[in-house]
Amino acid sequence: MTKFTNRNGLSRRTLLKGAASTAVAAGSTTLGAPMLWAQNIKDVTLRQFGTGVSNLNDVATKVKEDLGFTLEMTALDTDSVTQRAATQPNSFDIADIEYFICKKVWAAGNLQAMDTSKIDNYDKIAGTFRSGLLTPTSTIAQGTAPHTVGFTSGVNGTDFVQEESGWMTLIPTIYNADTLGIRPDLIGRPISNWSELLNPEFKGKASILDISSIGIMDMAMVVESMGEYTYPDKGNMTKEEIDLTIGIFTEAKKNGQFRAFWKSFDESVNLMASGEVVIQSMWSPAITAVKSQGIPCVYQPLEEGYRSWGGGLGISAALSGLELDAAYEYINWYLSGWVGGYLMRQGYYSAVPETSKAFMSDDEWGFWYEGKAAEGDILSPTGDKLAGAGEVRDGGAFLDRMGSVVCWNSVMDENQYMVRKWNEFIAA
Amino acid sequence: MEPRPRSFYVLTAFFTVFILFLYGPTITIGILSFQGEGGGLTFPMRGVSLHWFYDLFEQQAVGDIWGSFRRSFLLGLMVMIVTVVVSVMGGLAFRSKFPGSNILFYLIITSLVIPSILISLGVGLLFSQSGLEVHWSTSGFGAQLTWTLPFGLLIMFAVFNRFDKSYEEAARDLGASPWQTLRHVVLPIIAPSLIGVALFGFTLSYDEFARTLLTSGSYNTLPLEIFGMTTNVTSPVLYALGTLTTVFSLVIIGVFLCVALIMNRRKSRQASDAGKGDL
């Protein structure tokens, strides 16, 4: 076959090759647009696991629509999530875990650090996750704050560094401020302190969650609110402090203060909806679930402040090549707003509020983020009515809630001791 | 016919209460699964509809019911077949004493009474320490077998203990080879018990939770999936699932019963005496 050469000595073939490779290079570096090899990407399957909070099948469906590859979701309870992240590295590609779990399992080496230069919306991530400061004048709350376990030294780093090193352990996606949930109709008076959980008035009608890392923080908030003790760092207690905290609760338990403990989200909804319990630790979607059954339930802002948690996506250390690229695509897409909007309409906060705003109506943004009164009905992403016109979100605006966070879900140095003590509490 | 003693009526009443007690939760779930759209997981009921049954067939917010159902069903079949085959072979072997049969027997009893969580933990550790992947069709399968095999074997032991050897002798006298004796004399006689073993094998596997907890790998069986769903499902769709599962089980038992009845009828049609040794 005759070779076509132009005056510069390039053959058409090399020209085509060059053009193709340039296009490919452009495609892979054009961030934010799903431009990977169209036919290959459809064959990629990423396996994600996490708690039911964000492992939603709707997300997987949208990923297939927008990005083309398949996302397999598996939802587990918090403890199983920890277990899988630590011990079954070959069973997942994407880990959707909380920051305190990250602190526990990062050193196992099953996750790889992520290059922040590949993340488009990195600069729009809320300050809490990068510098630890929500606003320049915020104070950093006690406990395992996400930014303390958010950065590492390099792609295979197993340590945590305290500055924005360019390598993140997890890309933050979701967080919220937790407090006590109450049945205002059954209590009948205002509640404003954590100490009310152990108020004998609610004997036999209180509950607390049976997940040690989180429950101990709630316990600490109550103990401090009761004036029994002030902790230098609730998120890192000494053995004596642990004994003190758990001792107070064990006594309350023996006096019949608690109706039951819950380990899974749906148990907490049941307890509240059926009226078995009138005051308990709760998670935000549980409040909305109870409300959507038409039962009054309030996520009560308390004087002493909130306990907060944050979660993010991590990538398996075993991922490479096309699948790794797909994973970055996914993460970028995750932060680009659709998922953020979905999560915010359930009451969570997206780690990148700006992009989520575009996927929410003005009324919704006003209600969920700015703490304004709703103008029309506020619906959940699945269509249930959560609030009517004129109602204000429990706790108000984002800055009010997240600004009043005093501690994070934590893993303390004395964790194993704490767990043993916790077991004793349950068995008492 | 003797007249019924008074105790009969007392006991019948007791039995009825017992059955109600057994079915109480199942009936409660049944009622709750017919709730209307606004329903929750507790009483009082909100409306009456088939809404949640329709919802069951659609994609859930979280979890994969049908995938895990498929896996449970497949696993149940696998366990059922292996249990029947191994139980028959074991039963036949144990008819005569062979060296080590005592130890094996006590191992079988141990397998039965050992707390399930130990099997789960042990098998999970075994696989993880040897670097193998934990998967429902390998580790989960094996863990469930430790539960179903003892049941199957004990039933087979009981059956063979009461088995009348004279049938086999008669067959041998007539010139049958051991294999023919097995196929045409022994198996037909123990066939009803085999159905029992198969039913047990399937049931125990389908409902098994504790031993599969750590051994099923990334993909859950149905009981595990349901357990996982309680983390974030607060709608009666869970109850609709429970009701349907019960109905499914009733259907399976019905199928097994029909098979037994048909086999019986075919046997009597052939005017054979097999299985009527008690008369």
Next chain:
Amino acid sequence: MNKLRENTALKGWLMVSPLAAVLFFFLVLPIILIVIVSFWRATEFSIIPAFEFDNYAFLFGSPVTYTVFFNTFKYALITWACTLLIGFTVAYYLAFHIRSLTWQIALFLLCTIPFWTSNIIRMISWIPFLGRNGIANSALLSWGVIDEPLEWLLFSDFAVILAFVHLYTLFMVVPIFNTMMRIDKSLIEAARDAGANGAQILWNVIIPLTKPGIMIGTIFVVTLVMGDFITVRFMSGSQSANVGRLISNDIALLQYPSASATAIVLLVTVLITIGILLRFVDIRKEL
């Protein structure tokens, strides 16, 4: 003659080889591994081979262990008593008062069907049944039997025992029923001819002959209750614990060595209990 004996041994072993294989890989090896791991050390997320008695030392040194084991035995004993009474009565009814075999099988099957609904779902549904606003309380309130909802129906020891009895009575019914069916009816007739009334027949003839069935049922129920962890958690609202709970808590937190240590202690306890029970019945004869 020797050749024949060898042949039987070989044939026997060939036939049980799949069984032996399964038992070896999925019973014997795992237990050995648990024993080994119980001497290891653990960090937050991994386990380190070692040989130390720390786990056992902690286990025997903690008062919680004794409370928990006591709880376990308590549940086992009470459940056993209840299931025995109920199971015996039901089996007696099915064996002696139901005349036709078809009815016996039909009623028997009727008892087993609830077995097929997932344990988890069955347990969850006790809550609407027993709760403050549940069916039981509402019914009692509307009949005027009580003034306020009974709190102890749910999230209490009562609820735990109730759930156990519900789940495991069947395991008592089956062996007792089985043994009863094999009682020679002529013995009962003889007793009646000798002038015994119903109660005397029951006490002097039927019960002694049913002892093996009772023993087998006891073994089932006791081991199942001792090994359970889910039922206790759900029905007591996580407020009380038994040994299974200790183990599952440890497993959830990746503390495999201490879970293994607890597991071994549980296993030894169970085996001792079974050993004692087996003294009263020779299983191989009774099958």
